Amino acid sequence: MQGTLGTADRSQSQFTTHPQPQAAVPAFEAAFSAGIGAVNGSALRDMLRMAQVPGLVNFGGGLPAPELFPMDRIAQASAQALDRYGWKAVQYGTTEGFLPLREWLAENTCPGAGRVTPEHIQIMTGGQQSLDLVAKIFIDPGDTILVETPTYMGAVQSFVPYRPNFAAVPTDEHGIDMDALAEVLRDLAAQGRTPKFIYTIPNFQNPTGRTLSLERREKLLDLTSQYGVFVVEDDPYGQLRFSGDPIPSLAELMLRRTGGDPDRSHVLYCSSFSKTLAPGLRDAWVMAARPITEKLVLAKQGADMHTPTLNQMIVTELLPLLPEQTEKLRQSYATRADHMLAVLDRELPQGVTHTVPEGGMFLWLTLPTGVNTTAMLPRAVERKVAYMIGECFYALGGGQNTMRLSFSSAGLEDIDRGVAALAQTIRGELARL
Numbered sequence: 001m002q003g004t005l006g007t008a009d010r011s012q013s014q015f016t017t018h019p020q021p022q023a024a025v026p027a028f029e030a031a032f033s034a035g036i037g038a039v040n041g042s043a044l045r046d047m048l049r050m051a052q053v054p055g056l057v058n059f060g061g062g063l064p065a066p067e068l069f070p071m072d073r074i075a076q077a078s079a080q081a082l083d084r085y086g087w088k089a090v091q092y093g094t095t096e097g098f099l100p101l102r103e104w105l106a107e108n109t110c111p112g113a114g115r116v117t118p119e120h121i122q123i124m125t126g127g128q129q130s131l132d133l134v135a136k137i138f139i140d141p142g143d144t145i146l147v148e149t150p151t152y153m154g155a156v157q158s159f160v161p162y163r164p165n166f167a168a169v170p171t172d173e174h175g176i177d178m179d180a181l182a183e184v185l186r187d188l189a190a191q192g193r194t195p196k197f198i199y200t201i202p203n204f205q206n207p208t209g210r211t212l213s214l215e216r217r218e219k220l221l222d223l224t225s226q227y228g229v230f231v232v233e234d235d236p237y238g239q240l241r242f243s244g245d246p247i248p249s250l251a252e253l254m255l256r257r258t259g260g261d262p263d264r265s266h267v268l269y270c271s272s273f274s275k276t277l278a279p280g281l282r283d284a285w286v287m288a289a290r291p292i293t294e295k296l297v298l299a300k301q302g303a304d305m306h307t308p309t310l311n312q313m314i315v316t317e318l319l320p321l322l323p324e325q326t327e328k329l330r331q332s333y334a335t336r337a338d339h340m341l342a343v344l345d346r347e348l349p350q351g352v353t354h355t356v357p358e359g360g361m362f363l364w365l366t367l368p369t370g371v372n373t374t375a376m377l378p379r380a381v382e383r384k385v386a387y388m389i390g391e392c393f394y395a396l397g398g399g400q401n402t403m404r405l406s407f408s409s410a411g412l413e414d415i416d417r418g419v420a421a422l423a424q425t426i427r428g429e430l431a432r433l
C-alpha cells in the first residue's frame with residue numbers, strides 16, 4: 001500500500017518517512033493589516049461571555065424578542081419558496097438581489113416620495129454588510145467621515161478597517177446638534193477637507209433611543225447639500241415606533257427636494273428585516289442613486305457574490321405578514337419600554353438620567369460624572385445584571401459615565417429584578433465617589 005492515504009497504514013505512507021522539522025509559530029500579529037489591528041471588539045466579546053452567567057438579567061445584548069419570531073410562518077414561507085422556485089432557490093443568484101423583493105422595496109421604501117426603481121435597491125446580507133460595503137466604496141485611508149456621538153459601535157467596527165479619520169458630532173435629546181455640525185463642517189472646509197459622508201441613525205438611535213426631529217432632518221439635508229457630503233441614513237428601527245408621530249426619513253425628504261428623482265439624491269438609505277422579521281435571515285437593503293448602487297454591486301461581488309437566494313425568497317414570501325408582525329413588535333416593545341421607564345424612575349438614585357424612546361429597542365442612562373460604567377460592570381454582574389458600557393459607542397473616546405439598556409427581550413419580572421439590582425449597584429458606586 002506504499003504511497004496510499006488509507007488510514008490503516010498511514011504511519012508507513014511516504015508522507016511520514018522523512019523527519020519533520022518543528023514548525024515555527026507564524027508571526028501572526030506582524031502579518032495582520034493595520035486596518036484590522038485598529039478594530040476593538042473586546043466590549044462585545046466581554047458582553048457575550050457575561051451573558052453566560054446563570055440567572056443574569058442581560059440588558060446589554062440588544063436582541064429582538066425570540067418568542068415574537070413568526071416561526072410557523074417562516075416554516076411555511078420556506079416550504080412555499082422551495083415549492084415555488086425549485087432549484088432556483090439554491091442556485092447562484094444576481095448580486096443586486098432577488099427581483100421581486102427589490103420591486104417590493106422600490107415601491108415601499110419611500111412610498112409616494114419618488115420614482116424609486118429596483119435599480120436603486122441593493123439587497124445586502126444584513127445591515128451590517130451595508131455599512132461595510134458603503135465604507136468600502138467611499139473611504140480611502142485618511143478620508144474624513146462624520147459620526148454622531150455616541151453612535152452604533154458596529155458601524156465604527158465596519159468603518160475602521162478602511163482607515164478613515166473620524167470627526168464626531170455631538171447630539172442632544174433631539175439627535176445631532178445642528179449648530180455643532182455646521183461648525184465641524186466649517187472647520188473642516190477651512191482645512192480644505194470635505195468629509196466623505198455623515199453616518200446617522202435618525203430613528204430610535206442605537207444606542208440612545210433618541211430620534212432626530214423633522215426640523216433637524218431638514219437642516220441636515222441643507223448642510224450636507226451645501227458642503228457636498230453624502231448621508232448614510234441607517235434605519236433598522238424605523239418601523240418600530242410605539243409612540244409619537246412618524247417623521248419622514250432623510251431619504252424621503254431628499255426625494256421631495258429632487259422632484260422625486262433618486263439619482264439626484266445624496267442620501268443612502270439603509271434598512272433591514274433583522275428587527276422586523278428575524279436577524280438570522282440576514283436580509284437587508286440599501287436604497288441609493290444608481291451611480292452608488294452600481295458601485296455597491298462591484299463591492300458585494302467581491303464580498304459574498306450575493307445574499308443567500310433562499311433567504312431572499314423566504315423574506316419575499318413573508319412580506320404580506322409585515323404589517324401584522326410589526327404591530328405585534330410595537331405593542332410588545334411599548335409594554336416593555338413603559339415598564340422599564342416606570343421602574344427606572346422608581347428605583348434609580350438621584351442624578352441618574354435616562355432617555356425616553358418613542359420606538360426601537362434601547363434607552364440610554366447617564367450617571368453622575370466620576371462613575372465609570374466599565375469598571376462598574378463586574379460589580380453589576382455580581383448582582384446578576386448586565387448592560388452595554390457606554391464608552392464603546394464613542395468613536396473618539398468619552399462616555400465613561402453612560403450605558404445602554406435594551407428592553408426588547410427582557411420579561412417584565414426580569415426588568416423589575418434587573419433594574420433593582422442595577423440601582424443598587426449604582427448606589428454602591430456613588431458611595432465610593
Ligand SMILES: Cc1ncc(COP(=O)(O)O)c(C=O)c1O
Binds near residue numbers: 127154234272
Ligand atoms: C444601527 C444599526 N445598524 C445596523 C445593524 C446591523 O443589523 P443587521 O442585523 O441587519 O446586520 C444594527 C444591529 O443591531 C444596528 O443597530
